[in-house]
Amino acid sequence: MHASTVRSLLVRGMLAGLVAGLFAFAVAYVVGEPPVNGSIAVEEAQAAHEAGAHAGHGAAAAEEPAEEEAVSRDVQSTFGLATGVLVYGVALGGIAALAFSFTLGRVGRFSPRATAALVSAAAFTTVYLVPFLKYPATPPAVGNPDTIGKRTTLFFLMILLSVLLGVAAVIAGRRLAPRLGNWNATLAAGAGFVVVTAVAFAVLPDNDDAVKAGFPAALLWEFRVASLAVQLVMWAVFAVVFGVLAQKALAPRVAAEAPAQVGAPVAG
Amino acid sequence: MAEAVVSAAVSAPSVAVPAPLPVRAVLPWAFFVGLLALIALYFVGAEQGATSLFAGSDVHEWVHDGRHLLGFPCH
Numbered sequence: 001m002h003a004s005t006v007r008s009l010l011v012r013g014m015l016a017g018l019v020a021g022l023f024a025f026a027v028a029y030v031v032g033e034p035p036v037n038g039s040i041a042v043e044e045a046q047a048a049h050e051a052g053a054h055a056g057h058g059a060a061a062a063e064e065p066a067e068e069e070a071v072s073r074d075v076q077s078t079f080g081l082a083t084g085v086l087v088y089g090v091a092l093g094g095i096a097a098l099a100f101s102f103t104l105g106r107v108g109r110f111s112p113r114a115t116a117a118l119v120s121a122a123a124f125t126t127v128y129l130v131p132f133l134k135y136p137a138t139p140p141a142v143g144n145p146d147t148i149g150k151r152t153t154l155f156f157l158m159i160l161l162s163v164l165l166g167v168a169a170v171i172a173g174r175r176l177a178p179r180l181g182n183w184n185a186t187l188a189a190g191a192g193f194v195v196v197t198a199v200a201f202a203v204l205p206d207n208d209d210a211v212k213a214g215f216p217a218a219l220l221w222e223f224r225v226a227s228l229a230v231q232l233v234m235w236a237v238f239a240v241v242f243g244v245l246a247q248k249a250l251a252p253r254v255a256a257e258a259p260a261q262v263g264a265p266v267a268g
Numbered sequence: 269m270a271e272a273v274v275s276a277a278v279s280a281p282s283v284a285v286p287a288p289l290p291v292r293a294v295l296p297w298a299f300f301v302g303l304l305a306l307i308a309l310y311f312v313g314a315e316q317g318a319t320s321l322f323a324g325s326d327v328h329e330w331v332h333d334g335r336h337l338l339g340f341p342c343h
Contacts (some may be wrong), residue, residue, distance in 0.1 A: 002293035010297055032337040071329035084312045084334020091305035091312075098298040105288035112286065128339060137339040140332070151341040152318035210341070227337050253286040 008249045009097045016242035017093015021086040024234035028085055032230060033077050035139055035223035040073070042216065043141030085230070093238060096123050100246065107170065108182065112250045113243040120239035126166040128231045131158040134201050135210070137227040139220065144209040151207050161200055169193040313340040 071080060100119045104112060135155045173189030180188060211220060247254075313335060315321060316328035328335075328343075335342045 002289055003297075005289060006294050006297050010301060028334070028337045033333065036333055036336060069329070070324075070326050071332070076329065076333050080330045081333040081337070084331035084338065087308050087312050087331075088334070088338055091308040094301050095305050098294060098301055101289050101294045102291070102298070105286055109285050111284065132339055135341070137336065138341065140336055140342065145343055148341060148343055149318040152314055155339075155341050156314070223336075227339055230337050231339065250286050254284045256286075 005250070005253070006098075006101050009101050009246060010094055012245035012249055013093045013095075013097020013100070013242055014090050015093070016238050016245055017089040017091070017096070018086060019089075019241050020093065020234045020238035021089025023237045024089060024230050025082050025085045027233045028081055028226070028230045029077065032223070032226040033081075035219055035226055036077070037073075038219050039139035039141050039215075039223065042219065046141075085234075089234060089238070092123065092127065093242070096120065096238065097242065097246075099123070100242070103170075104250075107174065112246040112254065116243035116246050117239045120235050120242070122166055122170075124231060124235035126162040127159055128235075130162040130197055131155060132228070132231075134158050134204065135207055136224050138210050139223040141212075144212070147207075147209055151210060154204065154207065158200075158204065162197065165193055165196055165200075312338070317342055 096119055099122075100116055103119055104115050107115070107118070110118065135151070135158055169189040169192055172192060173185050176185035176188055179185075311327060312331050316325050317335070318341070332342065
């Protein structure tokens with residue numbers, strides 16, 4: 001019975017992730033593609049400029065930018081973008097559903113819907129927001145190809161660290177709750193998370209060469225806000241959709257538990 | 269005192285909390301799905317960027333825009 005409950009939550013998590021991915025794709029296409037195209041235009045203008053300076057005449061420079069592309073821009077900005085965002089949505093939807101299965105009934109007196117919202121907020125914060133604050137998303141053409149290995153390692157390390165710190169904060173909050181009360185225990189655990197994260201930010205190396213000097217600041221800002229919007233919409237939609245689906249899937253369990261809890265003291 | 273009684277009477281039935289699912293029921297799913305999801309995320313986020321399992325750059329080019337906008341370092 002428990003295994004089938006987990007199974008149905010997992011299916012609903014992946015479905016909610018797919019729906020969230022569709023919304024995120026819409027935002028990425030409408031808000032994200034203009035700065036991506038703008039960045040590629042900047043790159044091509046720079047490449048043409050450099051080629052022109054090296055060759056000394058315009059003919060070579062004019063033909064240079066049209067480098068052979070394996071996948072056209074039209075495909076990249078539609079099917080390619082959709083593939084990336086939907087796979088991300090389904091994969092993280094599945095993981096979030098299992099995190100929800102662990103969390104349900106263990107973090108406090110929250111309904112399935114409220115637990116789904118909390119898990120989604122935690123996932124958005126630890127998987128995207130915290131790593132983004134240290135190693136923000138960069139548009140095409142701004143990076144130094146020589147440092148992609150180091151930058152990728154640091155980015156995934158930051159995600160891992162942030163998720164582990166988030167889990168540790170939740171466990172610490174639960175341990176502190178009997179002594180400090182729920183409100184203060186939550187504040188203390190949250191403050192601990194912020195402090196340790198800040199120390200990690202200070203200790204981990206920066207990505208100074210992630211953005212080329214001279215890249216337009218307004219375009220970079222536009223791209224980063226778009227990236228933030230994509231993830232915010234993804235997790236907000238996931239929270240709402242998975243909340244509804246989980247609430248329905250767990251209705252029999254909730255009903256079975258409810259009579260025993262009427263008049264019971266509010267604990268944790 | 270009266271306030272506490274009232275709030276308990278109001279809040280207790282309105283928040284129906286299901287019992288936690290046993291860890292041993294969740295763990296196999298979490299392990300297997302976590303593994304598959306991480307592989308999927310690797311292909312979206314990193315393949316043919318920092319490291320390559322497959323030669324060429326088709327995977328990189330296909331998910332290129334998504335990789336940038338989802339926040340992964342791309343190139």
